[in-house]
Amino acid sequence: MQFDLRKFIAAGARPYHAEYQCDLSARDFAGARIPEPVSVCFDAQPDGTEIQMTLRAKASVHGECARCLDPVESEETVCAEWTVRQRDLDDPDFELPLDEHGRLDVDEWLYQEFLFQIPTVLLCSADCQGLCPQCGKKMADCVCQRAQDSRAPADARLSVLKSLLN
Ligand SMILES: [Zn+2]
Ligand SMILES: [Zn+2]
Structure with missing residues (x-):
């Protein structure tokens, strides 16, 4: 999903709310996968000269145990908040994925949040003895x-x- 952040900051007086399904099945999370579509909840709330954005999602992550290679499935939750100001849109170091028109790539943001959230080492159990x-x-x-x-x-x-x- 694309969200026109520049337009929203310029004109958006009302809170924006979207719920949609995001397909991350083609993305790689340090060896793990999210095969099923993810239910995403995205909010943007004007607050004076700022915009408060919230991104929430829960996904079933499929990977393999780093010790015994058995399949591992775990629930991971993303709940990210971000405050954006007008000047952030022209900041080359702005950390969210924006295009040159100031449109936010919400799917890419979600991917980055899950990448940060999912442990790089998955284990079937904490005391797995391995092979x-x-x-x-x-x-x-x-x-x-x-x-x-x-x-x-x-x-x-x-x-x-x-x-x-x-
Ligand atoms: Zn194991
Ligand atoms: Zn043996």
């Missing part, structure tokens, strides 16, 4: 450790024999 470096299975399923444990006494007996021989 076994030997067999590549999940630690919970792997038997390497048990195999090693049953070998350990044999090794110990061997070392006892060895010390007797010495």
Whole structure:
């Protein structure tokens, strides 16, 4: 969605409210995805010489566990507020995505907020043990450790024999 911020600042006396569906399925969030359309709520409220803008959305984020690579799904919420003044529109360092006509790209803003919000490292659970470096299975399923444990006494007996021989 495009929002004509320059026009709104010049003439918008009434609060603006929009609810729409935003498709972010083609965007990448550090490896995670938002496959389903996101319900977005956007508000712009004139306040003297300023505009108060609010952007709200909730999305189901799909990624994979950084340790065991299992699919991970998490709910992430964006609630961003921004105050804009007339002079911001001509500020080259203005942080929101505006085009040269002063139109705000609300979808791009939403993308940036989610990118900031979504953890770069997703985990299936905080205590995920990850994968076994030997067999590549999940630690919970792997038997390497048990195999090693049953070998350990044999090794110990061997070392006892060895010390007797010495
Ligand atoms: Zn995991
Ligand atoms: Zn293993």
